[in-house]
Amino acid sequence: MKDARNILPSYISRQIHYPLPRIDQLVDSTSGCKLLSMMDASQGYHQIMLVPEDRKKVSFITSTDTFCYVAMPFGLKNAGATYQRLMDKIFRPQIGRNVEVYVDDMLVKRKKAEDHVTDLEETFLVLRKYRLKLNLAKCAFGVRGGRFLGFMVTQRGIEANPLKIKSILDMKALTCINEVQRLTGRIAAPNRFISKSAEKSLPFFKILRKAKTFEWDASCQRAFEELKSYLAELPLLVKPSPGDTLYLYLSATLQAVSSVLICEEEGRQLPIYYVSKVLNGAEGRYTPIEKMALALVVTTKRLRPYFLSHPIGVKTNTLLKQTLGKPNTSGRLVKWAVELSEYDISYMPRTTIKAQALAYFVLEMAGMSAKDTSQDQVWLLHADGSSMTQGSGAGIVVTPPQGEDLEFTIKFDFKASNNEAEYEALVISMRIAHEAGARHLLAYSDSQLIVKQVEGAYEAKEESMIYYLQQIKELKTSFDHFQIIQIPREENIKADCLSKLSSTLEECSTRHITILYLSEARAPLAIQPNIGRRFENSYHQMVRRGSSPRQSVGGRQTQSMSRSFSASRAHPLQKILYTPFTSVLIYTRRNPCPPRNTQRVLRSSGWHIDLGQ
Numbered sequence: 001m002k003d004a005r006n007i008l009p010s011y012i013s014r015q016i017h018y019p020l021p022r023i024d025q026l027v028d029s030t031s032g033c034k035l036l037s038m039m040d041a042s043q044g045y046h047q048i049m050l051v052p053e054d055r056k057k058v059s060f061i062t063s064t065d066t067f068c069y070v071a072m073p074f075g076l077k078n079a080g081a082t083y084q085r086l087m088d089k090i091f092r093p094q095i096g097r098n099v100e101v102y103v104d105d106m107l108v109k110r111k112k113a114e115d116h117v118t119d120l121e122e123t124f125l126v127l128r129k130y131r132l133k134l135n136l137a138k139c140a141f142g143v144r145g146g147r148f149l150g151f152m153v154t155q156r157g158i159e160a161n162p163l164k165i166k167s168i169l170d171m172k173a174l175t176c177i178n179e180v181q182r183l184t185g186r187i188a189a190p191n192r193f194i195s196k197s198a199e200k201s202l203p204f205f206k207i208l209r210k211a212k213t214f215e216w217d218a219s220c221q222r223a224f225e226e227l228k229s230y231l232a233e234l235p236l237l238v239k240p241s242p243g244d245t246l247y248l249y250l251s252a253t254l255q256a257v258s259s260v261l262i263c264e265e266e267g268r269q270l271p272i273y274y275v276s277k278v279l280n281g282a283e284g285r286y287t288p289i290e291k292m293a294l295a296l297v298v299t300t301k302r303l304r305p306y307f308l309s310h311p312i313g314v315k316t317n318t319l320l321k322q323t324l325g326k327p328n329t330s331g332r333l334v335k336w337a338v339e340l341s342e343y344d345i346s347y348m349p350r351t352t353i354k355a356q357a358l359a360y361f362v363l364e365m366a367g368m369s370a371k372d373t374s375q376d377q378v379w380l381l382h383a384d385g386s387s388m389t390q391g392s393g394a395g396i397v398v399t400p401p402q403g404e405d406l407e408f409t410i411k412f413d414f415k416a417s418n419n420e421a422e423y424e425a426l427v428i429s430m431r432i433a434h435e436a437g438a439r440h441l442l443a444y445s446d447s448q449l450i451v452k453q454v455e456g457a458y459e460a461k462e463e464s465m466i467y468y469l470q471q472i473k474e475l476k477t478s479f480d481h482f483q484i485i486q487i488p489r490e491e492n493i494k495a496d497c498l499s500k501l502s503s504t505l506e507e508c509s510t511r512h513i514t515i516l517y518l519s520e521a522r523a524p525l526a527i528q529p530n531i532g533r534r535f536e537n538s539y540h541q542m543v544r545r546g547s548s549p550r551q552s553v554g555g556r557q558t559q560s561m562s563r564s565f566s567a568s569r570a571h572p573l574q575k576i577l578y579t580p581f582t583s584v585l586i587y588t589r590r591n592p593c594p595p596r597n598t599q600r601v602l603r604s605s606g607w608h609i610d611l612g613q
Contacts, residue, residue, distance in 0.1 A: 016081040036109055045082075169232065183224075184208070192237065252294075313345075382445075385423070395409055395495040445484060
């Protein structure tokens with residue numbers, strides 16, 4: 001098809017940019033109506049006839065003859081946009097009032113049941129006027145609820161499609177990659193109803209990353225059963241009323257960010273939409289407050305219509321407002337603060353969540369509450385191996401949730417390649433963390449090969465690599481949770497230094513290395529007294545005489561150094577912190593009024609002069 005577009009003239013294959021309605025908005029506008037009538041157009045796109053001069057453009061050849069379409073076929077890339085534009089044009093007076101249209105799906109709605117017959121009559125007159133036919137086998141008139149665009153729409157609210165839920169509940173233990181792909185595709189349909197869906201689907205996503213190997217272990221089966229039990233009792237979602245203030249709860253963990261948008265009616269908290277996202281790459285190394293900000297940004301992009309039409313109150317006990325208000329620590333925070341400035345967002349302390357359906361959001365982030373025993377006891381591990389001509393070694397830094405870091409430098413009494421040293425460092429560090437009592441371990445390594453092989457993205461072919469991988473798999477079973485993340489070498493500097501230290505030591509046994517701190521240098525490294533006195537004399541001579549230094553090495557040095565000093569009565573010569581907002585006051589010792597040409601001289605030297613203050 002891509003080649004065909006290149007061959008055909010632009011006037012034939014020109015794409016029509018016409019937007020389709022948002023399904024979420026159509027479903028929200030439909031819920032809460034007492035009576036509904038759902039209609040489906042017969043033959044779909046074939047009801048739009050082609051003009052005679054365009055029929056030859058959609059001709060095709062068979063074994064018997066050459067044929068052409070007289071009606072718009074389904075294969076054209078502009079067919080959907082053309083049909084949607086037609087439906088929007090003919091139903092323009094009714095859309096939003098008593099009719100909603102999405103391509104060939106039409107729905108007649110009304111809050112009052114007694115007006116439904118009048119709405120149907122108005123709709124049928126429009127269909128008859130433009131000669132559009134309906135497929136009666138797919139139509140339902142005067143019902144209190146039904147399936148519309150993949151959802152169950154009723155007067156009570158919005159429910160998930162039971163057929164799509166049943167397709168997941170009927171699945172057995174998965175046996176291949178294709179079945180896992182089928183499962184993740186089916187989970188995407190009721191994603192709006194699933195609290196923290198990204199975290200529930202993480203074991204399945206990890207299997208998909210291991211394209212060459214399939215391993216359905218106990219953790220995957222446990223996650224599958226928990227997902228089934230949650231899908232059996234999905235919450236009922238509601239639509240907000242115009243002008244209502246909506247509230248947002250945020251959650252951030254090591255691997256995903258999530259949120260839930262709710263509204264309050266008569267003291268009850270009712271969910272509107274669940275949003276979740278898996279952290280990829282560098283996002284997993286964000287600070288906790290950056291993850292909370294990322295959760296808010298992701299939610300605003302996904303639920304933009306809600307944020308534009310309602311004031312939003314973000315309930316959080318973190319310093320999210322202060323961080324976004326003064327984003328001077330990270331460039332991404334500046335970008336996010338600008339993106340969030342277009343919405344009416346306020347921040348308020350988090351209160352207790354009353355609804356049982358929102359119980360998963362009691363905890364905002366990992367490690368912030370003692371109730372979250374699975375997250376507040378996360379141990380951090382930095383490991384690095386080194387192989388040099390002098391020898392090989394490993395550097396390990398284990399960071400417990402509380403207390404000081406455990407630092408180790410290990411000397412290998414055998415020859416090891418760089419990859420083998422990296423593996424040895426990881427295996428030893430995992431054993432140390434296990435013996436120290438870690439149950440939830442997050443390991444960091446700067447070796448892409450090691451991380452990818454442990455994750456299953458790369459295949460190990462050497463016997464030594466296969467042996468190390470088997471050891472790591474056995475050690476992983478001793479932890480309730482284990483994850484390894486690749487980081488740049490600059491972020492693993494402590495473990496790297498420890499590994500190089502052990503590699504350079506020769507014939508050493510277990511011993512302590514004393515580290516001393518030197519507060520002052522033995523020899524002065526700053527300007528020596530005689531040099532400083534010469535500079536001071538040259539500086540005041542330049543100020544008094546109003547002349548630039550001579551074009552020599554010393555003169556140019558004086559002119560360059562003078563930009564970092566100022567002179568006054570109280571301080572004949574002092575160093576200043578020069579910033580774009582620095583105001584320099586210049587006075588001489590003898591004459592309180594500076595010479596007339598002082599401003600000219602210092603301006604030529606690059607100074608900003610403000611003598612009026």
